[in-house]
Amino acid sequence: MENILVTGFDPFGGQALNPALELVRRLQGITVDGHRVETREIPTVFDKSIERLLAAVSEIKPKLVICVGQAGGRPDITIERIAININDARIADNDGQQPIDTPVIPGGPAAYWSTLPIKAMVKEMNDHGIPASVSHTAGTFVCNHLFYGLMHHLATTDNAAVRGGFIHIPFLPEQAVQHKGQPSMSLEAIVKGLEAGIGAAIRYQEDIVVSTGQIC
Amino acid sequence: MENILVTGFDPFGGQALNPALELVRRLQGITVDGHRVETREIPTVFDKSIERLLAAVSEIKPKLVICVGQAGGRPDITIERIAININDARIADNDGQQPIDTPVIPGGPAAYWSTLPIKAMVKEMNDHGIPASVSHTAGTFVCNHLFYGLMHHLATTDNAAVRGGFIHIPFLPEQAVQHKGQPSMSLEAIVKGLEAGIGAAIRYQEDIVVSTGQIC
Amino acid sequence: MENILVTGFDPFGGQALNPALELVRRLQGITVDGHRVETREIPTVFDKSIERLLAAVSEIKPKLVICVGQAGGRPDITIERIAININDARIADNDGQQPIDTPVIPGGPAAYWSTLPIKAMVKEMNDHGIPASVSHTAGTFVCNHLFYGLMHHLATTDNAAVRGGFIHIPFLPEQAVQHKGQPSMSLEAIVKGLEAGIGAAIRYQEDIVVSTGQIC
Amino acid sequence: MENILVTGFDPFGGQALNPALELVRRLQGITVDGHRVETREIPTVFDKSIERLLAAVSEIKPKLVICVGQAGGRPDITIERIAININDARIADNDGQQPIDTPVIPGGPAAYWSTLPIKAMVKEMNDHGIPASVSHTAGTFVCNHLFYGLMHHLATTDNAAVRGGFIHIPFLPEQAVQHKGQPSMSLEAIVKGLEAGIGAAIRYQEDIVVSTGQIC
Numbered sequence: 001m002e003n004i005l006v007t008g009f010d011p012f013g014g015q016a017l018n019p020a021l022e023l024v025r026r027l028q029g030i031t032v033d034g035h036r037v038e039t040r041e042i043p044t045v046f047d048k049s050i051e052r053l054l055a056a057v058s059e060i061k062p063k064l065v066i067c068v069g070q071a072g073g074r075p076d077i078t079i080e081r082i083a084i085n086i087n088d089a090r091i092a093d094n095d096g097q098q099p100i101d102t103p104v105i106p107g108g109p110a111a112y113w114s115t116l117p118i119k120a121m122v123k124e125m126n127d128h129g130i131p132a133s134v135s136h137t138a139g140t141f142v143c144n145h146l147f148y149g150l151m152h153h154l155a156t157t158d159n160a161a162v163r164g165g166f167i168h169i170p171f172l173p174e175q176a177v178q179h180k181g182q183p184s185m186s187l188e189a190i191v192k193g194l195e196a197g198i199g200a201a202i203r204y205q206e207d208i209v210v211s212t213g214q215i216c
Numbered sequence: 217m218e219n220i221l222v223t224g225f226d227p228f229g230g231q232a233l234n235p236a237l238e239l240v241r242r243l244q245g246i247t248v249d250g251h252r253v254e255t256r257e258i259p260t261v262f263d264k265s266i267e268r269l270l271a272a273v274s275e276i277k278p279k280l281v282i283c284v285g286q287a288g289g290r291p292d293i294t295i296e297r298i299a300i301n302i303n304d305a306r307i308a309d310n311d312g313q314q315p316i317d318t319p320v321i322p323g324g325p326a327a328y329w330s331t332l333p334i335k336a337m338v339k340e341m342n343d344h345g346i347p348a349s350v351s352h353t354a355g356t357f358v359c360n361h362l363f364y365g366l367m368h369h370l371a372t373t374d375n376a377a378v379r380g381g382f383i384h385i386p387f388l389p390e391q392a393v394q395h396k397g398q399p400s401m402s403l404e405a406i407v408k409g410l411e412a413g414i415g416a417a418i419r420y421q422e423d424i425v426v427s428t429g430q431i432c
Numbered sequence: 433m434e435n436i437l438v439t440g441f442d443p444f445g446g447q448a449l450n451p452a453l454e455l456v457r458r459l460q461g462i463t464v465d466g467h468r469v470e471t472r473e474i475p476t477v478f479d480k481s482i483e484r485l486l487a488a489v490s491e492i493k494p495k496l497v498i499c500v501g502q503a504g505g506r507p508d509i510t511i512e513r514i515a516i517n518i519n520d521a522r523i524a525d526n527d528g529q530q531p532i533d534t535p536v537i538p539g540g541p542a543a544y545w546s547t548l549p550i551k552a553m554v555k556e557m558n559d560h561g562i563p564a565s566v567s568h569t570a571g572t573f574v575c576n577h578l579f580y581g582l583m584h585h586l587a588t589t590d591n592a593a594v595r596g597g598f599i600h601i602p603f604l605p606e607q608a609v610q611h612k613g614q615p616s617m618s619l620e621a622i623v624k625g626l627e628a629g630i631g632a633a634i635r636y637q638e639d640i641v642v643s644t645g646q647i648c
Numbered sequence: 649m650e651n652i653l654v655t656g657f658d659p660f661g662g663q664a665l666n667p668a669l670e671l672v673r674r675l676q677g678i679t680v681d682g683h684r685v686e687t688r689e690i691p692t693v694f695d696k697s698i699e700r701l702l703a704a705v706s707e708i709k710p711k712l713v714i715c716v717g718q719a720g721g722r723p724d725i726t727i728e729r730i731a732i733n734i735n736d737a738r739i740a741d742n743d744g745q746q747p748i749d750t751p752v753i754p755g756g757p758a759a760y761w762s763t764l765p766i767k768a769m770v771k772e773m774n775d776h777g778i779p780a781s782v783s784h785t786a787g788t789f790v791c792n793h794l795f796y797g798l799m800h801h802l803a804t805t806d807n808a809a810v811r812g813g814f815i816h817i818p819f820l821p822e823q824a825v826q827h828k829g830q831p832s833m834s835l836e837a838i839v840k841g842l843e844a845g846i847g848a849a850i851r852y853q854e855d856i857v858v859s860t861g862q863i864c
Binding site: 075076126129130131132133173174176177180181182183184185186188189 | 342347
């Protein structure tokens with residue numbers, strides 16, 4: 001049985017938990033469309049996050065890699081379209097690093113596209129009743145950093161057949177209790193959304209053509 | 217065993233469902249702190265909604281009355297503090313009526329306070345991990361209309377011992393799929409929040425004193 | 433020439449300025465539709481704010497009283513519809529007082545309606561190209577407190593012919609520089625909006641009937 | 649005297665005006681830090697917009713090119729950091745074209761960075777009291793399209809010494825009257841912001857290093 005690797009970050013920014021970590025605990029070992037989901041916890045730390053991810057890719061030899069991070073303030077699951085070659089940290093990471101305007105990979109291209117079928121994944125999540133949309137920015141913190149590191153690795157090594165991407169998920173309800181006025185999504189809905197999205201990623205080699213574009 | 221009456225509106229404004237109606241189907245017949253929850257569906261119609269509610273109050277003889285409505289766009293459960301004596305409908309109700317600047321009850325006072333322990337209810341919901349807050353406006357559509365009609369009835373009849381109020385709940389996730397960018401809350405979280413809130417309403421005759429105020 | 437009294441609060445909550453105070457400095461002494469605008473600065477302090485306002489009303493004998501306050505986070509000018517009899521302070525006022533769930537006026541009614549033609553004022557502002565809307569909550573801090581104090585005074589003394597109300601205005605652009613992501617409005621637009629609104633308040637004894645209602 | 653080229657789009661999406669077009673009418677011919685500002689109107693049309701821009705670059709031989717577009721819903725001026733090689737139109741352009749998931753330039757790289765000193769420009773606008781921030785997505789409509797077309801041209805021709813980028817501006821107040829609840833900015837504030845930003849772009853060959861990053 002082929003493997004799907006799904007990663008989640010540990011808590012950061014003063015949060016007691018990270019919904020991405022709660023998510024991967026729920027996805028560990030499940031089967032989706034005949035594929036086994038293997039998960040890993042990734043530290044919210046520049047560089048070390050990429051090292052940990054690439055070690056897992058090397059070990060697990062997945063067919064698909066989906067990294068997941070928390071997007072506090074977003075109301076729905078967002079499938080990221082593009083990773084950019086910049087670190088610009090508004091807060092320190094979990095090792096106290098706060099790089100400003102440095103490249104993720106010196107000499108790397110400005111950006112990499114996700115190689116997941118992002119629109120098919122959004123549609124599948126929506127068809128299962130889970131709010132989801134395409135996002136055109138994964139920020140400039142460790143989430144985008146890991147996403148760029150992954151795509152650079154897949155593009156520049158003999159992993160060209162492996163597809164990868166990044167998904168942001170909202171606060172959990174218990175986090176929104178502490179962040180009054182912020183939207184949230186239950187872990188059950190997030191799990192259901194990810195299962196639907198993973199299934200679509202397995203089944204669609206080519207993405208579907210529907211507009212999910214944004215005026216700006 | 218004493219009764220708690222919880223009501224939910226039927227769908228309106230082109231929606232296929234109303235989370236308040238889904239909620240009451242889940243709460244019907246359950247026991248909370250030794251009280252039985254009895255529920256009723258209320259039409260999203262001016263005047264008829266109040267008639268239906270008062271008939272249910274007369275029949276069920278509840279100790280507490282909690283009316284629930286949908287607040288599309290709000291991210292958390294909101295316990296309404298005050299009902300105002302105005303109908304100002306931006307859209308037509310389910311009978312095609314669209315009153316503008318008419319009183320709910322001609323000659324009634326400008327407003328009535330909820331007689332629920334609103335802050336204890338918010339705290340109890342939050343303690344159970346459910347985002348909730350106090351709201352100072354229930355709008356000017358059928359939700360506020362029913363809320364005002366209830367409080368006027370309780371204040372002007374021999375139901376003075378019966379306490380009542382209104383709670384707004386967010387879109388369900390499947391509704392937010394249709395309303396891109398809007399926050400939502402799962403039915404499970406809403407049910408959990410309501411159970412916690414009903415429990416607090418039963419246990420607290422007097423509200424707790426904590427600030428949940430808003431600058432404006 | 434008859435007088436219009438317009439008041440603005442001094443800065444609070446750590447702000448260096450209050451747009452309402454900047455506004456009244458610009459409105460002082462101008463003539464609108466044959467009426468003279470007289471302005472006063474009001475301290476952002478519970479009780480003292482009402483005393484200062486009522487002293488000004490007694491001195492100036494205005495035909496209209498319009499109190500103005502800052503609503504940080506709102507994108508447009510909001511004409512408040514109703515004042516409620518509650519103080520619930522999330523932060524301390526400028527004298528360090530932070531009342532929670534006390535009445536503005538013990539024994540007063542739950543609420544008073546604005547006696548300004550709020551919808552005609554919104555329309556006139558809009559017709560002059562200024563974003564404006566009706567609001568159904570002035571919060572529970574000193575703004576609502578002053579508004580309630582004013583309306584109680586006008587309703588219970590021989591000032592019945594004097595009409596009054598409250599208007600909230602957004603942050604100024606220079607404040608939004610400090611509050612990233614918050615909307616703002618230029619002082620010129622606010623002044624233009626208030627002049628239009630004051631004119632409508634003078635000309636309309638009865639409000640116009642158009643829906644500006646909110647579902648919730 | 650060297651030239652600065654500033655462009656603005658014509659109205660689209662059913663709008664009666666485009667703040668970017670109003671802006672360039674105000675900037676035409678002014679002098680900023682010893683440079684003359686030359687402006688052009690650009691059609692909100694895929695491909696044709698780039699043709700028109702490149703013709704103007706060829707004619708005017710500017711030292712700096714700043715394209716400006718409307719970002720309805722954003723509260724502040726946003727300096728775009730990156731242009732991406734995708735067209736994904738949610739609505740039709742002014743010629744009825746609605747490309748979905750086509751490249752701006754077939755075979756072009758995934759993205760180009762702005763070559764403007766974006767953070768120095770934000771700081772200068774803020775120092776002049778105008779809300780501004782860095783944005784990491786210019787959308788996927790004609791704004792991003794033109795931005796990408798510009799940067800590709802500058803990167804692949806002998807215009808390497810010419811710097812360029814894109815700025816999004818909010819709705820004008822009169823537009824927000826039609827879009828209830830949306831933030832706006834006065835034309836005077838936008839003009840002031842752009843003058844400050846152009847000045848910074850002239851004076852800073854290298855950008856300043858301050859974090860304006862986003863978690864996501």
